[in-house]
Each structure stands twice: as C-alpha cells, then as structure tokens.
Amino acid sequence: MIRIEQIRKSFGDVEVLKGLDFTFEKGKTNLIIGKSGAGKTVLLKLLVGLLTPTSGKIWYDNVNFTELDHEAVRKIRMDVGMLFQGSALFDSMTVEENIRFPMDMFTKKTEKEKKDRVNYCLEIVNLEGVNDKYPSETSGGMQKRVGIARAIVLEPKYLFCDEPNSGLDPTTSIVIDGLIASITKENNITTVINTHDMNSVMEIGENIVLLNEGKIGWQGSKEEVLKSESDLLHDFIFASPFLQKLKDHVI
Numbered sequence: 635m636i637r638i639e640q641i642r643k644s645f646g647d648v649e650v651l652k653g654l655d656f657t658f659e660k661g662k663t664n665l666i667i668g669k670s671g672a673g674k675t676v677l678l679k680l681l682v683g684l685l686t687p688t689s690g691k692i693w694y695d696n697v698n699f700t701e702l703d704h705e706a707v708r709k710i711r712m713d714v715g716m717l718f719q720g721s722a723l724f725d726s727m728t729v730e731e732n733i734r735f736p737m738d739m740f741t742k743k744t745e746k747e748k749k750d751r752v753n754y755c756l757e758i759v760n761l762e763g764v765n766d767k768y769p770s771e772t773s774g775g776m777q778k779r780v781g782i783a784r785a786i787v788l789e790p791k792y793l794f795c796d797e798p799n800s801g802l803d804p805t806t807s808i809v810i811d812g813l814i815a816s817i818t819k820e821n822n823i824t825t826v827i828n829t830h831d832m833n834s835v836m837e838i839g840e841n842i843v844l845l846n847e848g849k850i851g852w853q854g855s856k857e858e859v860l861k862s863e864s865d866l867l868h869d870f871i872f873a874s875p876f877l878q879k880l881k882d883h884v885i
Contacts, residue, residue, distance in 0.1 A: 715785035
C-alpha cells in the first residue's frame with residue numbers, strides 16, 4: 635500500500651499538485667488518469683522519489699518515504715519495479731542481459747540463480763526462448779513484455795507503470811493490461827499505472843483517481859465509472875463518441 639497525505643508540489647510560483655489525499659491499494663491495479671497538464675506525471679515522479687513534494691507525506695506501508703535518508707530510500711527502491719513508457723531497454727544488451735541488469739546491480743545471486751530468475755520472468759510474460767535476441771529484433775509489444783519482466787525480476791512489492799500501452803495496437807494493449815493485472819494479483823503487489831488509455835480504465839481499473847488541475851476530481855472503480863454522475867469524469871472518459879454510446883446503452 636502507498637498512501638499520500640496532503641501532497642503539494644510547486645515549481646516556482648506555479649502549484650501543480652494542490653493537497654492530494656489518496657491510497658494506492660495493495661494487490662490492486664491503481665490507475666492515475668487525467669488530461670494533459672493535470673499533474674499525473676508529477677505525481678508519479680513524487681511517488682518514486684524522482685521529485686520531492688513541497689509539503690505533505692508519502693507512506694510506503696508504514697514507512698514515511700518523504701522523511702527517509704539516502705540509504706533508506708535506496709532500500710525502499712529495491713522493492714520497486716518500474717515499467718517505462720518507451721520500455722527503456724538497452725539496445726546493446728540481449729533480452730536476457732536487459733532483464734538480469736537489476737540483479738547484477740543490486741544482488742549477489744549466482745549466475746545460475748540469475749539465469750533461472752530470468753527464465754522464470756520470461757515465462758511469466760510468455761516470451762520463453764528469446765534470451766539471446768536484441769531489442770531491435772523484437773516487436774514493440776515484445777519489448778514492452780521484456781520491460782515487464784525486468785520490472786518484476788527483483789520481486790518488487792511496488793510496481794509503477796508509465797503509459798504502459800503507449801504506441802501499442804489495441805490487441806497488444808489488452809495483452810499488456812492482462813499481464814500487469816495478473817502479476818499484481820498473483821504477487822499481491824501495489825501497482826500504480828499512469829495512463830491515458832480508456833480501454834485500460836474499463837478493463838483493469840480497480841482503484842482509479844482522476845486528477846484535474848492538480849486536485850482529485852473523482853475516485854472510484856471501473857464498475858463505478860459508468861454509474862458516476864461526475865461531470866469531470868464524463869468529460870474525460872466519454873470524450874469519444876463510441877464510449878458515449880456505450881455509456882448511454884449501459885445506463
């Protein structure tokens with residue numbers, strides 16, 4: 635679980651986040667949504683420690699993340715997996731080398747233990763046998779799955795995904811959503827996803843927070859989306875004529 639209390643973030647005279655309170659629940663897919671400029675990326679950077687809040691607290695379970703020293707933050711980050719928007723794989727490394735990189739950096743596992751863990755993670759994302767391929771030899775969807783494998787190789791308690799479906803076709807996006815959701819459930823991870831993808835919202839949105847001009851405009855689950863009377867949510871979710879027809883049909 636990750637909890638934020640009265641989080642504010644300013645850049646100079648511009649206040650981007652204006653006193654946010656929210657709990658990202660353990661074992662659930664927690665989605666951050668909102669229009670461009672709403673503060674989603676800033677919030678995600680605060681959660682992973684790339685930015686420091688102007689005021690407020692961020693709790694990782696019972697630990698106040700905002701008050702930790704450098705060494706304590708490093709220990710927390712050992713429990714964090716990150717799936718970047720562009721996968722962020724090293725072009726000069728094979729798939730296996732990309733996945734094992736965090737283990738090389740942060741563990742003292744034997745070569746066999748690393749090999750076994752890589753193979754296990756590849757099995758989870760349905761990419762058995764691609765160990766020796768380079769990123770350039772794989773598709774965008776495969777690269778995203780390699781990114782997921784690398785993100786979970788250290789068995790994280792917390793998983794952060796920045797626009798995981800960016801640049802993917804709808805079919806592949808569904809596969810990626812399914813993988814993230816199943817990994818979250820099976821490993822009881824606190825997963826936080828920053829997304830614009832409304833299919834993701836309706837497929838795997840168990841705990842959703844809508845940011846609007848630096849404030850929380852709405853929060854709830856995918857089941858509550860279609861029944862909500864929030865104008866802010868409707869304007870964002872049902873901007874597409876297709877989704878508006880779906881809402882009208884369901885309600």
